[in-house]
Amino acid sequence: MTDHYDVLVVGAGPAGLAAATAAASHGARVGLIDAQATAGGQVWRHDVEHGDTALARRNVAAALEHPGVTWLAQTRVVGVEAGALLVEDPKNARWLRYRALILATGARELLLPFPGWTLPGVTGAGGLQALVKQGWPLRGRRVVIAGSGPLLLAAAVTARRHGAQVLGIYEQASADNIQRFARSLWRWPGKAAQAVGMRAQLVGAPYRCGSVVRRAFGETHIQSIEVDGPRGLEQIACDHLAVGYGLLPNVELAQLLGCDLQLVGVHPRVSTDAQQRTSVEGIYATGELCGIGGRDSARFEGAIAGHAAVGDDAHVARLQRHRQHARRFAELLDRHFALDPRVHALAEPDTLICRCEDVPLSALDGYTDARSAKLATRCGMGACQGRICGSALAELARFPRNGSRPPLFPARLSTLGSDPSSVR
C-alpha cells in the first residue's frame, strides 16, 4: 500500500501541527503522522479527565480539520528509502511517498540512573504528566517531583489537578540560577505569566533548589527517597517519584535520513538554516528536534517549514523575528538549568544502566564506545534500542550513543517485508 503526499509531516505536536496547517494553506496535499493515538504531541497531550486547553484545541483542529491534511494516527516510522518512509499502524504497513518531508519528532526526557530508579512508581517528570493525562490514577497519592527545568512545575500542576498530594518539587539547579532565570523571563511575558500561574496553583508545595534525589527505596514499589539538598540529607516517604533532567531531541529518524547533526554538550540536535532546511535536499527539521526551545519556537519553526516546503518565502521571512525571539529562550534554559556534577555521580557500580538488558554500571567500566560495550555486555541491545541508556551514558561522559539503524522501532516481520518498489 502506498500513499503520495506533496508534504509529509512526522510528528503532530506544536511544530508538526503548524507545519501541516501552513503547507495545506497553499493547497498542498499533506500527510500528518504520529505514533500516538491523538494529536497534540506531549505539550498538548489530550487530558482524558480535564480535556484540552483552548490553544491546543484550536491548533489541533486547524491541522486535522483542514481538507488538505490526511491525519494518520498511531503510525510510526520504521524505515526510509529515497523520497519515502516505511510506516506501520496497528494493522498495516505501507510506504508514504513525499516531495518534501518535515520532521517534527520532538523531544524525550533525559532520564538518569540512580539507585532505585528501576522501581515501579519511579517515572520521568514529563512521563508522569503523560501517564496522568491518560488516566493514570494519582488521587490521594504522595508524589515527589524532581530533576530539572520548567517542566517540573508543569508536571506538579498536572499531578495536583488529578488529585495527587505533591510533597515537593526538588530542582537540581541552584537557587541563584533559578533567580537569574526568573529575572530574565520578562522578555517572554507569556512564559513569565505561565510561571506565575503555575506557582499560584502549587501553593503549599515546597520548591527546593540545589536538591538532588540520591536514591529510591522499596521492595516491589517505591516507598521512600533520599534527597540531598542545601539542608543536608532528607528522607521522604512517598508513593511516586517523577524525576526528569530536562529534554533531548528525538534525532533518530533525522539521523537515519542522513541529516547533519550537531552536538549541544554531549547530545545531538539537527542542524538547519533559517528556513528549517536540513543538509538533505527536501527535508526540513523543526521544533525540539533542532534544540530544546519549547512550544513557541516549535510553532514558529513548524510554520516556517510548512511555508518553505511549498515555496512561500515571503511568509517565511515574516516569521523569522518571532523564531529568533523564541529561540533565545532556549539559550536561557541551557544556561540556567545546566546539570550539577552531583547528578552525574548518582549511579553506583551495581545500579542498572540498561533497563532492557539489566546491565549494571560496573559492567561498562573500560569501554570507550557504545558498540564494543553493546557487543560485550548487551547494553543498548534491548527494545528501546539504547534510547534511555545511550543518552544517559553520553550524559555521564562514558561514551556517545551509536548512530541509528533500521528498524527505527521494533516492528512486525510483515512490515519489514514490505516492498519499497511498490512505492513507484
Added chain:
Amino acid sequence: MSALILIQVNGCDVEVPAGTSVAAAIARLELPFRRSVRGQWRAPLCGMGVCFECRVHIDGVAQQRACMVPVREGMQVSTDD
C-alpha cells in the same frame, strides 16, 4: 465525562473512561507490568513510548507498549506473572 470502556487485565474486569491508556488501566488494578531479564518488576518510566518498560500482551500480541494504546471495549490484556 466520556463513556466507560470495559477491558480485562489478567482476567480481572476494569472499567475506565474512553481515551484511557492500557497502562493507566493496569495501574488502577495496582498490577506490575513486566519482569526484567533478571526478574525485577518494572512499570512505565517515560510514559511516551520511548523506554519500553510498559510492555504487555494485548489481545494476544506480545511486546505492546501499554502507554501508547488506548483501551478498546473487550480488550484482553495480560502482564507478566
